[in-house]
Amino acid sequence: MGSARFWRFLAQRLLKMAAMIVAIAVANFLLIHAAPGDPASVMAGEAGAADPQFMAQLRAQFGLDKPLSTQLLIYLGNLLHGDLGMSFRQGRPVAGLIAERLPATLLLTGTAFAFALAMGMLLGALAAQRVGRWADSAITVLALGFFATPIFWVGLMLVLVFSVWLDWLPSFGMNTVGADYTGWAAVADTAQYLVLPALTLGLFYMAVYARLTRASMLEVASQDFVRTARAKGVPEGRILRRHILRNALLPVITYAGIQAGQLIGGSILVETVFAWPGIGRLAFDALLARDYQLLLGVFLCTSVLTVVVNLVTDVVYAWVDPRVEVG
């Protein structure tokens, strides 16, 4: 794709992404206001005082007595400054809490995604190669199975087998409490805590990608240019690598990129099961405490992350595949 067209495409997609983010922010604002109990009553509840004058004072202080449209503008303005409101239960700004926990979630989802994509493509390609035979049936059944199991149950079963019965791996947390490792020891320590959660989150999506890869490879393998290459006498291995894989894997990778947002959503369940200190767990705690500002802050964050990942996926796809139309 020509350089100029690519930049135009990028600009268009960035604009679209910005519009999407604004829409999400507005939706978030409406949800905050649909939540029972405004911040003033929550604060009054914490302070133990609830007389009408105090509440009115709090409302004026937080601008809650202004018309909704003004509040919306103030909210959007705050967002631009990175102010996501206050978590009244924890007494800290939401943005700070999220920033603290975000790296843990990114580590978990990133690892799970990489695992799911790599294993999924491997198994799918294997199944497509041996279509109709034993390996294909086994992989298809396995994929179907993982696709039908609830993620949190897979997590619990893995804990049961590997933590409770075999005692090979730890069952919750991100690192050994009180052991204060640094450097490579810390990395190794966290790695063993990462195994089960990443496996849990990844197995479901591995099933999705395996089936997709299998279907995609079977479709590409039946196309004319592959038959031509065979007729020309190109060795089978080379056909596989240069023709089939390249064309079949691209749609899988793009679909995976679009699905990445759902992965972040699934992390709520996995982080809850494994007490992994990420934003999913933060959302769960906010849920229990009915801390709506925090909950919706996490919601906004995950949505924006999803949109950004979608954009990156689109751009990479457009850059790699010269057939993609711009605009």
Next chain:
Amino acid sequence: MSDFVRIFVRNRGAVVGVVVLALVAVIAATAGVLFPFSPWDMRGAPFSPPGDPDFLLGSDSLGRDVAAGIAYGARVSLLIGAVSTCVAVLIGVTLGAVAGYASGLIDDAIMRFTEFFQTIPSFVLAVVLVAIFSPSLGSIVVAIAIVSWPPVARVIRAEVLSLRSREFVQAAEVLGRSRLSIICREILPNALSPLIVLASLMVASAILLESGLSFLGLGDPNLMSWGFMIGAGRSVIRLAWWMSVFPGVAIFLTVLALNLVGEGLTDALNPRLARRR
């Protein structure tokens, strides 16, 4: 019709799926007969292991019968799965038909709206909605419907777009039939097959969504559901593995059955689409 049945039964997985679903439905319907007490009743010693004559699948931390919980939970899962799918289909069909028929600006607006809902991580949105509007059967059904309707809208819109210019629709228009009647009586019956396949998969994902919500404690507090049971068993998993395992198996079998039936329906309703096995 007989062609459809013939192709469907050739798919062994689909037949297994139908049998399992029928079993689940029967258990759900006869739960009151099999277990003539409330699943919330404390029936005996807590943490009884499975295999007990009183507690076939064990008992939980309060002495409640796990097997009874699974039987009554089947009702909840099937009910929520079916109703939320119906609501989602209603929303999706309405928006998809309007978008496909109106075209132009309205179509654009509806498509943007659909895209918006497809971009937001659906489970997080469902959690947020149920949390804000207080967990209850109604709020769960609505929340699941809200995150599930976009694929329906897309399918219906595609069907409407492709069928709009066909002769039988044009004939109906010339005859002066109202738009609504054209959509309902000419277009929708043709869109039925992709819709049925989609619906079966949607019920499966609705059941998974509901179990996830219940697991997090966002289920209707008056309903014993499979997700809730797994959540309750989580903290005592070292003591009582059966509390978490059996409800999970129930979810797995039901969702698997629905997926298999969905695949069978895809094959049977699209005989021209040769599927490589």
